[in-house]
Amino acid sequence: MAESRIRTRLVRLVRVRRAGTPKGDPAERLVAHLSEQQALLVTARRSLVDLSVSRRRTELQAGRAEDEARAATERARRAVADGQDEIGRRHLTDAIDAERRRDALRTRFASLDGQVTHLEQRLDLLESQLHHATAQLHDLRADRDAATAALSIQSALGAAGPQADQTAQARDHMRRIQAEAAARDEIAWEDPDSPQVRAAFADLERTIAANQRLITGLDHPPR
Numbered sequence: 001m002a003e004s005r006i007r008t009r010l011v012r013l014v015r016v017r018r019a020g021t022p023k024g025d026p027a028e029r030l031v032a033h034l035s036e037q038q039a040l041l042v043t044a045r046r047s048l049v050d051l052s053v054s055r056r057r058t059e060l061q062a063g064r065a066e067d068e069a070r071a072a073t074e075r076a077r078r079a080v081a082d083g084q085d086e087i088g089r090r091h092l093t094d095a096i097d098a099e100r101r102r103d104a105l106r107t108r109f110a111s112l113d114g115q116v117t118h119l120e121q122r123l124d125l126l127e128s129q130l131h132h133a134t135a136q137l138h139d140l141r142a143d144r145d146a147a148t149a150a151l152s153i154q155s156a157l158g159a160a161g162p163q164a165d166q167t168a169q170a171r172d173h174m175r176r177i178q179a180e181a182a183a184r185d186e187i188a189w190e191d192p193d194s195p196q197v198r199a200a201f202a203d204l205e206r207t208i209a210a211n212q213r214l215i216t217g218l219d220h221p222p223r
Contacts, residue, residue: 030137037130041123048119055112058105065102069095 076091 030140034130034134034137041127041130044119044123044126048116048123051112051119052116055109055116058109058112062102062105062109065098065105069098069102072098 072091072095076088076095079085079088079091
């Protein structure tokens with residue numbers, strides 16, 4: 001249920017943003033989209049740092065539980081050697097409890113470690129894709145500026161004879177660039193109900209839910 005609510009909110013957010021995107025220069029809309037994606041990437045990196053801190057804290061807790069188990073086992077051994085069987089049994093019980101806590105923490109650490117590794121790989125890939133998209137946008141804007149300059153020059157020179165053909169070519173080139181920018185803009189805000197986006201949402205929801213369970217568990221360590 002929680003994952004379904006998360007997906008519903010995400011889909012609604014995408015639709016609202018698409019509906020509220022101002023009309024105008026497609027390249028400028030792409031700039032806004034890329035800036036927003038960059039901000040989201042920064043936020044995701046911060047969340048990854050928090051998760052890494054939780055992983056380290058769990059590792060330290062497991063180490064302390066291991067030390068407690070060893071110390072309790074040693075106390076139990078000494079008590080039995082001194083003929084204090086009842087005290088020895090209590091120490092042995094403490095050792096068993098510490099070992100169980102250690103094992104649970106090690107399991108949690110392994111899960112957190114896997115989550116951190118997986119998210120690091122995903123964020124690295126997203127960052128690479130964002131850099132590639134930004135480079136493409138720069139190329140697109142350079143082409144647009146060149147076409148705009150050519151169109152302005154040809155318009156200033158007049159529209160007679162061969163110059164009219166050159167002006168028309170410049171206008172065609174400008175329209176192609178605008179069409180390409182519009183296509184990139186549409187791709188950037190893909191239909192939220194498409195199979196690809198649904199799969200991405202499902203993966204994200206599973207990650208969010210798993211991380212929430214793990215981090216919540218850190219505040220209530222097993223006894």
